[in-house]
Amino acid sequence: MHEDARPEVGGSTARGGSIWALPATATVERAFDDAPNQDGMEILSMPGEHAEVPAAVDAWIDAASDSGAGPAFWMAFQGSRIRWSPSRCAILAPAERLETIRRAVIEVSGHDRTLRQVERALAAAWPELDTDAPLAFEFEERSVGRRDELRDRLKRVLHLRARLARIAPAVLAPPIYPPTLASQVADRLRERLRIVARHEAASIQADVFRDTYDMCGQRASDFMLARTGHRLEWMIIVLLAAQLLLWGFEYLATAGG
Amino acid sequence: MTTRLASIDLLRTIAIVTMVLVHFSENLAGYAPPLSGLGAPLFVFLSGTSYFLWSDGLVARDLSDDAIARVSVRRGLFLFGAGFAFNLFVWLPEDIFNWDVLTLIGSALVMLAFMRRVPREVLVLVAAVSLLVAPILRGMAGYAEYWENGYFESDLTLSDVLVGYLATGYFPLLPWITLSLAGYVTASWLFSRRTGGGGSGADPLRIAAIGMGLVAVSAALLLARPFLAGPVAAGMLGGWTMFPPTTEYVTGMLGVAMASLAFGHRFVDPIAASGRLAGAFGVARTFSQYSLTIYVVHHVVHLWPLWIYGLRETGEPTAHWMRAMPAGMALALGGGFLVACLLVLRTIGSRRSFGFEALMRWVCD
Numbered sequence: 001m002h003e004d005a006r007p008e009v010g011g012s013t014a015r016g017g018s019i020w021a022l023p024a025t026a027t028v029e030r031a032f033d034d035a036p037n038q039d040g041m042e043i044l045s046m047p048g049e050h051a052e053v054p055a056a057v058d059a060w061i062d063a064a065s066d067s068g069a070g071p072a073f074w075m076a077f078q079g080s081r082i083r084w085s086p087s088r089c090a091i092l093a094p095a096e097r098l099e100t101i102r103r104a105v106i107e108v109s110g111h112d113r114t115l116r117q118v119e120r121a122l123a124a125a126w127p128e129l130d131t132d133a134p135l136a137f138e139f140e141e142r143s144v145g146r147r148d149e150l151r152d153r154l155k156r157v158l159h160l161r162a163r164l165a166r167i168a169p170a171v172l173a174p175p176i177y178p179p180t181l182a183s184q185v186a187d188r189l190r191e192r193l194r195i196v197a198r199h200e201a202a203s204i205q206a207d208v209f210r211d212t213y214d215m216c217g218q219r220a221s222d223f224m225l226a227r228t229g230h231r232l233e234w235m236i237i238v239l240l241a242a243q244l245l246l247w248g249f250e251y252l253a254t255a256g257g
Numbered sequence: 258m259t260t261r262l263a264s265i266d267l268l269r270t271i272a273i274v275t276m277v278l279v280h281f282s283e284n285l286a287g288y289a290p291p292l293s294g295l296g297a298p299l300f301v302f303l304s305g306t307s308y309f310l311w312s313d314g315l316v317a318r319d320l321s322d323d324a325i326a327r328v329s330v331r332r333g334l335f336l337f338g339a340g341f342a343f344n345l346f347v348w349l350p351e352d353i354f355n356w357d358v359l360t361l362i363g364s365a366l367v368m369l370a371f372m373r374r375v376p377r378e379v380l381v382l383v384a385a386v387s388l389l390v391a392p393i394l395r396g397m398a399g400y401a402e403y404w405e406n407g408y409f410e411s412d413l414t415l416s417d418v419l420v421g422y423l424a425t426g427y428f429p430l431l432p433w434i435t436l437s438l439a440g441y442v443t444a445s446w447l448f449s450r451r452t453g454g455g456g457s458g459a460d461p462l463r464i465a466a467i468g469m470g471l472v473a474v475s476a477a478l479l480l481a482r483p484f485l486a487g488p489v490a491a492g493m494l495g496g497w498t499m500f501p502p503t504t505e506y507v508t509g510m511l512g513v514a515m516a517s518l519a520f521g522h523r524f525v526d527p528i529a530a531s532g533r534l535a536g537a538f539g540v541a542r543t544f545s546q547y548s549l550t551i552y553v554v555h556h557v558v559h560l561w562p563l564w565i566y567g568l569r570e571t572g573e574p575t576a577h578w579m580r581a582m583p584a585g586m587a588l589a590l591g592g593g594f595l596v597a598c599l600l601v602l603r604t605i606g607s608r609r610s611f612g613f614e615a616l617m618r619w620v621c622d
Contacts, residue, residue: 145449249424
């Protein structure tokens with residue numbers, strides 16, 4: 001995680017072109033720097049009691065929402081305010097609670113990010129699945145050249161399934177009792193982002209992919225094993241045929257004088 | 258948009274042009290030009306190549322294996338029968354069982370129809386066994402006894418007919434089937450169509466290297482033959498001859514054919530696809546599309562007048578065979594025939610609705 005004191009102090013919204021400026025107390029940091037493109041996140045932390053959210057913070061969030069990153073929403077807890085969008089999050093809270101809330105937000109946002117990546121990958125893979133599904137039933141000679149392709153897809157699906165499995169303990173964990181501020185923030189955020197339902201749906205989808213490619217792999221493996229045996233049988237047949245040809249030809253040559 | 262491969266058209270044109278010139282020269286003047294022995298192996302090799310492309314196209318059109326096999330067998334039997342008719346009417350009835358290239362290609366098509374789904378490695382083994390067994394069969398049959406006068410003669414007995422078909426005729430099944438099978442396997446390496454993928458196959462240069470390797474093996478066998486033991490040198494090898502088709506000859510010509518096809522696919526097909534040299538490729542396409550027709554017609558054109566003239570002058574149709582005219586004149590006639598063929602085919606043949614190819618499609622497909 002990379003922290004930068006106010007790396008972006010102003011800008012314009014996509015809608016109106018109005019200029020906004022972040023308050024001097026705001027700090028912006030980047031989370032998930034390893035994420036490609038839209039999966040990165042900027043977190044704005046602003047200590048203090050805030051009866052109202054500064055317009056500049058709204059504008060800062062909206063600027064990202066307008067650019068297509070996804071809708072934003074507000075949450076309020078015990079004098080703290082959180083405005084969350086997929087690519088930007090503003091946390092306005094008393095200084096002593098700021099870090100706790102920030103950690104909870106980052107954790108749930110990380111799960112959301114993982115889910116979004118998995119959902120995108122699965123959505124893109126459906127057409128491939130339609131093409132590959134027949135190979136789960138029957139593998140034949142002309143499919144041999146596709147084994148590498150199928151292996152890569154199985155590997156990719158297993159990787160996606162593993163990612164879902166890795167976040168499962170956190171996503172599916174029951175609420176902590178007695179609740180803490182961090183657990184409340186995390187639970188509320190998970191609820192708003194439908195993390196549990198999405199995780200379950202993605203898991204079901206990934207299972208379909210995994211089952212299909214698992215069967216493809218099994219069929220391919222069975223075919224290759226049988227193919228090796230068939231080749232050996234054919235070679236024996238050819239050599240026996242050659243032997244028979246020689247015997248028969250000897251008879252013909254003798255008969256012909 | 259045409260899906261023809263210019264490399265195959267070009268090679269088949271080389272094969273048919275070579276065969277026409279060699280046949281005119283040999284039959285009219287008794288002279289074997291330096292290119293003798295190039296055309297037929299290339300023609301047979303390309304029959305296997307074309308069969309792969311044709312059957313692969315039918316697979317892509319979702320035709321069942323059973324249907325493909327039936328059409329293939331019909332085509333093979335058509336060519337086999339056409340070979341007998343050709344022998345009967347062109348080489349006259351006494352040579353009906355001389356086993357010409359048409360009967361060979363017909364047999365090869367029937368064989369490939371049944372072996373199409375056999376693993377390629379097995380086809381390679383069959384080709385190799387055919388090549389290695391052929392000299393043994395020739396030795397068992399006494400090949401020289403069938404070729405005492407420089408051409409194939411046999412009694413009309415079942416055993417002699419079968420021996421001629423398998424080992425001693427002009428184009429016996431063994432070892433010539435090697436070339437057809439190799440053409441099929443080479444095409445399956447070069448032009449394999451993978452489900453869901455493009456038409457990518459093996460690297461042509463790798464295939465060309467294998468072809469060059471076979472040429473090198475052939476050259477090594479030719480060089481080593483004087484130093485080898487008698488049974489090997491005289492039995493398994495035999496020098497560079499087409500009649501009989503020795504191991505060195507078939508290996509060398511197989512290498513030439515494989516390398517030519519691979520180099521052609523690598524370097525000629527892209528040129529043709531870019532639209533350059535369209536005229537030259539158009540000529541090659543014409544010769545290639547009508548190669549079977551040209552093969553039959555060129556025999557009729559130069560042999561029937563020879564038989565009729567011999568019959569009228571001496572009462573013996575073959576009286577002037579191989580001594581009718583000087584080699585230069587025979588070659589010129591062969592060239593003239595090719596030019597006339599091209600003009601006629603380009604003028605009336607663009608629809609591909611006549612000729613032996615069209616007849617075969619009409620009967621078999």
